[in-house]
Amino acid sequence: MANVYDxxxxxxxxxxxxxxxxxxxxxxxxxxxxxxxxxxxxxxxxDFWYVRSASILRQVYLNGPIGVSKLRIRYGNRKAxxxxxxxxxxxxxxxxxxxxKQLEEAKLIKRxxxxxxxxxxxxxxxxxxxxxxxGN
Numbered sequence: 001m002a003n004v005y006d007x008x009x010x011x012x013x014x015x016x017x018x019x020x021x022x023x024x025x026x027x028x029x030x031x032x033x034x035x036x037x038x039x040x041x042x043x044x045x046x047d048f049w050y051v052r053s054a055s056i057l058r059q060v061y062l063n064g065p066i067g068v069s070k071l072r073i074r075y076g077n078r079k080a081x082x083x084x085x086x087x088x089x090x091x092x093x094x095x096x097x098x099x100x101k102q103l104e105e106a107k108l109i110k111r112x113x114x115x116x117x118x119x120x121x122x123x124x125x126x127x128x129x130x131x132x133x134x135g136n
Contacts, residue, residue: 002134003127004061015129016054017047024053024102030095037079037089053099057108057118061126065115071096 004012026049034042045051052075059074060066075091100116103109108122118126 001127002130004058004130007130007133009058011133012126012129013051013054013058015133016057016126017050019125019129020050020054020057020106021047023106023108024050024099026050027098033095034092037092039077049095049099052095053103056096056099057103057122057126060103060109060116061118061123064109064117065112067115068093068096068100070115 030043030049031046032042055075056071059071063070069090072090072093073088075096076089077091078086079089080086100109100111103122104111104116107119108125109116110119
């Protein structure tokens with residue numbers, strides 16, 4: 001039986017993003033805000049919210065229990081300064097936090113005192129997608 005470890009991350013995230021469109025709703029502000037201080041412009045991909053949520057779901061599956069601060073570092077990037085060297089800047093926390101809330105409402109992850117963990121429904125959701133990818 002195939003699981004998340006057996007497929008490429010990009011394939012899994014793209015397929016899961018398409019299926020998450022039925023389960024979660026994109027907030028209105030996402031089209032107008034940057035995803036972090038290290039970015040110059042908002043994301044151009046119209047499906048950014050679903051792709052990021054699918055990626056967060058995969059990270060919770062692989063590294064759970066995990067919280068917002070660890071994911072801010074995971075999705076952060078280097079900020080180019082004018083005079084001195086580039087430095088790592090964490091991603092914005094509100095996109096991650098709101099994605100967590102929507103994934104919790106969809107019963108794909110749950111909150112514990114040590115961080116968010118994947119639910120059996122969330123694990124089955126990602127394993128089903130992995131099985132479809134391996135089968136094709």
